[in-house]
Amino acid sequence: MRFANKSVIVTGASAGMGGEAARRFAREGAAVLLNYAKSEKDALETVSGIVKAGGKAAACQGDVSRPADAKRIVETAVKEFGRLDILINNAGITSFLPFADLEAATPEVWERIYAVNVVGAHLCATAAAAEMRKTGGGVIVNNASLAGSRPAGSSIPYCCSKAALIHLTRCLAVALGPEIRVNSVSPGLIEDTRWNLGRANYDAARAHDSGVELSLVKRTGTAADVAAAILFLASDEASFCTGVDLLVDGGRFYKV
Numbered sequence: 001m002r003f004a005n006k007s008v009i010v011t012g013a014s015a016g017m018g019g020e021a022a023r024r025f026a027r028e029g030a031a032v033l034l035n036y037a038k039s040e041k042d043a044l045e046t047v048s049g050i051v052k053a054g055g056k057a058a059a060c061q062g063d064v065s066r067p068a069d070a071k072r073i074v075e076t077a078v079k080e081f082g083r084l085d086i087l088i089n090n091a092g093i094t095s096f097l098p099f100a101d102l103e104a105a106t107p108e109v110w111e112r113i114y115a116v117n118v119v120g121a122h123l124c125a126t127a128a129a130a131e132m133r134k135t136g137g138g139v140i141v142n143n144a145s146l147a148g149s150r151p152a153g154s155s156i157p158y159c160c161s162k163a164a165l166i167h168l169t170r171c172l173a174v175a176l177g178p179e180i181r182v183n184s185v186s187p188g189l190i191e192d193t194r195w196n197l198g199r200a201n202y203d204a205a206r207a208h209d210s211g212v213e214l215s216l217v218k219r220t221g222t223a224a225d226v227a228a229a230i231l232f233l234a235s236d237e238a239s240f241c242t243g244v245d246l247l248v249d250g251g252r253f254y255k256v
Helices: 014-027 040-052 066-081 107-134 156-176 204-214 222-234
Strands: 008-010 033-037 057-062 086-089 138-143 180-187 245-248
Touching: 008 066, 014 033, 014 057, 014 086, 014 222, 033 040, 033 066, 033 107, 040 057, 040 245, 057 066, 066 107, 086 222, 107 138, 107 156, 107 180, 138 156, 156 180, 156 204, 180 204, 180 222, 222 245
Parallel strands: 008 033, 008 086, 033 057, 086 138, 138 180, 180 245
Antiparallel strands: none
């Protein structure tokens, strides 16, 4: 198993891409700490499923944008599993705002999105790096977005935050090497997430059809697709990769 005797933190892991990544790490031998901010029930259910399947997992509540919480999440993983080898910065938020409605992107919206999507990733990476170096190094993978490379997505602040996260990945790769590798994944349309639940005027069927049309492989993505990419970058198979942003978008980036 690729991650036997490894300890992993997945932030924002109660469901969706984070939950799927956590389950896959556990299936491949890792002990996994699932961080969540609000969805305790979902996180505990995911932990229970991992444990029932013979894996090792625990949950930890915390808002990654708060320095004390970020540090506590890392400390909890070390307390539970004795070490920390891999950090998956998956936690993220957005606001669904039309690009043309510039006034809707208030300073408060910008600050909250950046606090979680960018500052939170930096805080967790900082705390994690200190522990990883104690045992010889580790790996960090940030979950960015195709929206960080193209001006399309849920809102301008979200797109800009993901562009910043991609560049943070490069900066951390320089700052933390050679002991710690840092990469990111940039998903395109991923249908089996809960981001669109409750979104005003969201047409799931129309979004699906559009996603298929805009994909070079003629399908939309799944949380499993993203998790597979995350696990690859976290594994020794990607030991010569750092500062990389891996598009997981079915070729959407190249569709004009």
